[in-house]
Amino acid sequence: MITKLSDDLSAMSLDGVHLTLTSEAGDVNILRGVDLSVTSGEAVGIVGPSGGGKSTMMMVIAGLERASSGTVKTAGIDLARLTEDELALFRRDNIGIVFQDFHLFPTMTALENVAMPLELAESPDVRNNAFDRAKEQLFSVGLGDRILHYPSQLSGGEQQRVAVARAFVSSPKILLADEPTGNLDGETGKIIVDLLFDLHERVGTTMLLISHDQTLATRCDRVVTLADGRIVDEHLGEGPGG
Numbered sequence: 001m002i003t004k005l006s007d008d009l010s011a012m013s014l015d016g017v018h019l020t021l022t023s024e025a026g027d028v029n030i031l032r033g034v035d036l037s038v039t040s041g042e043a044v045g046i047v048g049p050s051g052g053g054k055s056t057m058m059m060v061i062a063g064l065e066r067a068s069s070g071t072v073k074t075a076g077i078d079l080a081r082l083t084e085d086e087l088a089l090f091r092r093d094n095i096g097i098v099f100q101d102f103h104l105f106p107t108m109t110a111l112e113n114v115a116m117p118l119e120l121a122e123s124p125d126v127r128n129n130a131f132d133r134a135k136e137q138l139f140s141v142g143l144g145d146r147i148l149h150y151p152s153q154l155s156g157g158e159q160q161r162v163a164v165a166r167a168f169v170s171s172p173k174i175l176l177a178d179e180p181t182g183n184l185d186g187e188t189g190k191i192i193v194d195l196l197f198d199l200h201e202r203v204g205t206t207m208l209l210i211s212h213d214q215t216l217a218t219r220c221d222r223v224v225t226l227a228d229g230r231i232v233d234e235h236l237g238e239g240p241g242g
């Protein structure tokens with residue numbers, strides 16, 4: 001099926017990617033020629049100044065924004081070839097996403113939010129165990145006593161942990177996380193980072209972690225700096241053990 005992972009070893013590749021958005025104030029060139037290749041199983045940290053295009057690049061890789069020009073391949077699939085419906089299935093089957101502003105469903109409890117990706121899964125087994133699995137995942141992020149709370153009844157950091165639990169729950173092949181610890185204190189942040197790298201090691205998940213937190217970024221295999229819509233630096237990190 002077209003939305004399944006291919007055998008391509010490159011988990012993500014951006015080739016000459018430009019993204020221009022038109023607003024009332026005129027055209028904004030947000031991505032201005034991004035070339036990036038991430039190998040299957042790699043953990044890449046994305047850093048750089050605010051407004052540099054990090055979140056936008058993540059949206060392009062997830063197929064939530066379409067590049068104005070250039071080629072975006074995720075899981076070996078050229079996203080330009082997929083329709084919106086195919087893109088939705090593609091994300092369901094391959095990608096976990098933590099959005100910078102969480103994107104939780106306000107009318108669903110923490111448990112329902114986390115169970116959602118499993119309830120949409122193709123496998124009946126996965127669907128049948130959705131709530132048990134979601135509950136376990138909420139315990140793992142330290143929210144066992146908040147499972148029936150709605151997002152509006154949770155603090156920013158708690159909402160962020162629900163968002164992380166939702167992205168993790170299906171053990172995705174690719175995890176895209178935008179500032180996953182941005183709202184957390186040091187100790188809670190460390191628990192989340194350990195969970196991220198545990199998933200990376202256990203499932204071989206390819207990770208793209210956007211973070212202003214240098215410690216998180218340096219635990220990645222590679223750190224890429226994005227500024228002004230371009231990659232301006234790239235160096236090796238210390239790796240997950242770092």
Ligand SMILES: Nc1ncnc2c1ncn2[C@@H]1O[C@H](COP(=O)(O)OP(=O)(O)OP(=O)(O)O)[C@@H](O)[C@H]1O
Nearest residue numbers: 021022023028030049050051052053054055056057
């Ligand atoms: N819909 C839009 N229309 C016009 N400009 C936009 C739109 N969305 C984002 N931008 C602009 O694109 C640039 C990149 O935004 P982006 O959110 O990708 O930055 P970022 O690197 O994630 O920043 P931060 O670290 O603050 O999260 C910013 O200058 C922003 O103002």
Ligand SMILES: [Mg+2]
Nearest residue numbers: 054055056100
């Ligand atoms: Mg951002």
